[in-house]
Amino acid sequence: MNDAATQSLTLENVSIRLAGHELLQVNTRIAPGEVISVMGPSGSGKSTLLAFVAGFLDSAFDARGEVRLGKQDLLALPAEQRGIGLLFQDPLLFPHLSVAGNLRFGLPRHVPDKHRQVAQALEQVGLAGFEHRDPATLSGGQQARVALMRLLLSQPRAVLLDEPFSKLDTTLRQEMRALVFGQLHEAGLPTLLVTHDEADAAAAGGPIIALG
Template identity: 60%
Template sequence: MTAESGQDGLVLEDVRIALGERRLLDLACRVAPGEILSVTGPSGSGKSSLFAFLAGFLDPAFTVAGRVRLDGEDLLALPAAQRRVGLMFQDDLLFPHMSVGGNLLFALPASLRGRAARRARVEAVLAEAGLGGYADRDPATLSGGQRARVALLRTLIAEPRALLLDEPFSKLDRALRGQIRSLVFDRARRLGLPTLLVTHDEEDAAAAGGPVVRL
């Protein structure tokens, strides 16, 4: 794929990542709004390095070149906290000292003001995901599927402009994997979020239904 300038979405222009003398990847592509680009390859091929680079926490031991734009804005010029890129990992990473609702309230944009309004927003997204009434639950009491849904909701409630998914389904059993995968992909498409999926699983890439880059 080649990058297309002047287009909305996530655009990688001649991105190169190396570690010492070893070049890990050389990539130019555009991920359109609502499209899911899958990046696959064996361990050590640069998948996780690409994820970290886009998220803003790549180890300085790596050298990088190229440009990345999100909806026309230079993504690399922004600190990680200001990029508004939603992240999902292998582990759900829910805060154990917070309730389900507390986890979601933590991620809500500061622009939504008022305790009642913020609580109502949390209750609404939980109900939409089939978790109505779960706001006061301890995350430790949830099933694996419920935890995965809460992790997705926490990512989306922050109103990201794009999604980065790092093997988010790898620790789920087969039946649950398909369910959560469909939920994540459907939400990404419905919200028009350019999405990059890092995975070693060809089944995940096929289910994403978008272009595939093999490293």
């Protein structure tokens, strides 16, 4: 594990307003391997907060405060240089690439022996031998596993989760919670989870920030 992956993600005096109305105020520090959950009704600013941290907040919003990873000011960096990994409701796999192609897309250019890295990642989530499969032929759970491993192979320094389990059935949701939170904890990645589901927050095991 590289040192960058073991730094805390800090949101200090973060305030986001829209048309003069304050949506949220957040002060929190997310330790390496910790998952902090953000909960609140629709329109309370949950996904807006993730967009601010990730670097793609719409200019219609007025956002202030500090976002740091370790001592580095993330707001001074463009989105692609922040080292933030994102996992959404949909796996968002590239339909024109094989499973292996999707995973290789996540790998940094300097990583040696990409074939072995991909094979190990698939084996880790019970998908050994799936390299040449078309993502369209995978089940929802299998697609979610590929999306998770693509995220981890990209070597993020922190992770944002936007309702990643909401479209899975109950049994699969429990399975994916255990897999995702286990992998992120093992990788030592500070993680911010947005969810409507109290069971998601309970499974994450960290503090909960209630909005709105």
